[in-house]
Every structure is written in structure tokens, then in C-alpha cells.
Amino acid sequence: MRNFVESNQESFPMNSHSLVAIDDLSRQDILAMLERARYFEQHPNSHLLDGRVVATLFFEPSTRTRLSFETAVNRLGGRVIGFSDASTSSTSKGETLKDTIKMVSNYADLIVMRHHLEGAAQYATEVTDIPIVNAGDGANQHPSQTLLDLYSLLKTQGTLDGLTITMVGDLKYGRTVHSLLMALRFFSPKFNFVSCPELRMPREYIDLCDKLGIEYHEYTDFSPEVINESDILYMTRVQRERFSDIMEYERVKNLYTLRRSMLADAKPTMKILHPLPRVNEISQDVDDDPRAYYFQQAGNGLFARQAIITNALGIDPLKS
């Protein structure tokens, strides 16, 4: 899954406060982080980060992740440096990721980084001793998204245990579904995977479900039966930027669209999630359905990211 390679002649101990992959968190770690998010939903503004500087390095585009991390820092009283477009940084002159990370480590207490290469965040932890938060590395993982997704599940379903989660769309390249599956392995889920054959859930995640005895079903048909048994419908965008063949993308991009008429017999407690941005996966007429939760889900990102930042900096809000 992580194939980022670059020579690393100097080595630092990995900072244990980094958040690189959701797999690094135990069930207890996840629950503690969600408790922290709940605290920040009740106390979003504070001075916990007074005097701290957080760098947000976005080598790939983002709206929600970058802005919610930056809002989180601002509401905690810290300051933000960084870039949202790598073409305006010295990366465009040929500076390596290693040199960029080592330089920024001189200025900031924490780096939040999105990069197109899988394993980039892990690599960054190996060239610096300040904590790194992975804000998405290629098609690999998006752990902060997972924590806000889990917080959304907990808030709307009252539990993480025993839920039926239907993941729809691009299960091959969608890093959010990979991270969510990994996290939910602790909570006895049942999964429905709805995708075309080309965008199936990758083999390693299927194998993990088999190994752990997690119930799952794969479908190419987005049927009423699947929708009606779901506690969570997790819709995803087909990740155009990961396709090497644009014709292949054109062929599969609009295969699954959720429309309001498809929700007639869905559970009243079911919630529709989407990491956003959406393209055509959810029609606009779903937005007014009380089960549509994707905008609130993005709002929960602020609290989850306040939890992640304070944890990475070793700040306990309950003891400060």
C-alpha cells in the first residue's frame, strides 16, 4: 500500500504523536480521540495552542481538510503557516520532499501534510522529529477523515458497534473507504461494497475482512435491498486524478448516483455520508432529506481535527 521511495540517509526516531495511518490506533485510542472530539464540539474556542505554529503543506488540492485543520488551529489560539498549492513553493524548483520537511520543521511545531504519493506521510516522519499528520497520501489513507467519519457515525447512530455500512463508488482509489474499513474492524461491522468490477475494494482489504471474520458482500447493483438494510450509506466520488487512462474514467464516472426516490424505504435512522467533494454521486434532491448528513459530517471535521492536533502536540484539554 505504501510505495513511496526516496533515499533516506539520515534517520530520526519516528515521533509517536504522529498520525500517519488509522491502523496505528487501537480501539481504545479511537474511542479516546472521539471523546476528545466531543469535548471540542462543546468547547471549540480556547488558548490551548497559544505560541504554537502549525504548518499545513498541501501538495494536492483540498477544501475541507485544509480549511478545517486551519480553523481548528485558529480556534485553539495557534498560528498557521503553509501552502495550498505546491507550485508556489520551492517544490516547483526541484526541492525534495525531505528538504521541504526538514526546512519547515525549523519553523513549526507540527506539520499537516497532503501528498499525492502513497507513503509520503510515513516518509516525512522519518526525516523529522516533529509530529506529522497525514491529510491524505495518494490512494492510501486519510486518517483524519476517518476520525471525523467515526465521530459522525457515533453521533448519529449512538454506537460504532454492529453497524451495516454500505460503501458505494470508487472503492479502489478511495482512500477514505480504506481507512474507514480499517478503523471499523474493531467494531463488528457488516459491509456492503457496491462498485463496478474495475473499482472493487482492493484485495488486501477483502483479505483482511476474511481473516478477521468480518461479514461483507460485494455488489455491482446498487439495489433497494442494499440501501434499505444500511445504517450508513457511504457514497464516494470516482477519483479522476488517480486514473492513468481518462477513457476508463469516463466510462465508470457516473455509474452510481443516489437519488431521493431510492430512499423511499430506507431506515429513518440511516444516514448518508460522503467525504466530499461530490460530483454526480448524490443528486441535489437528496440534500433536503433528513438522512442526508454529508454537510454536518464535514462540520464534524473541525472537532475531530482539534482532537488530532492537540493529541499530536501532547496537549490534554481536560488537564490544561
Ligand code: CP
Ligand atoms: N474530504 C476531503 O478530503 O475533502 P477535501 O479534498 O476538500 O479536503
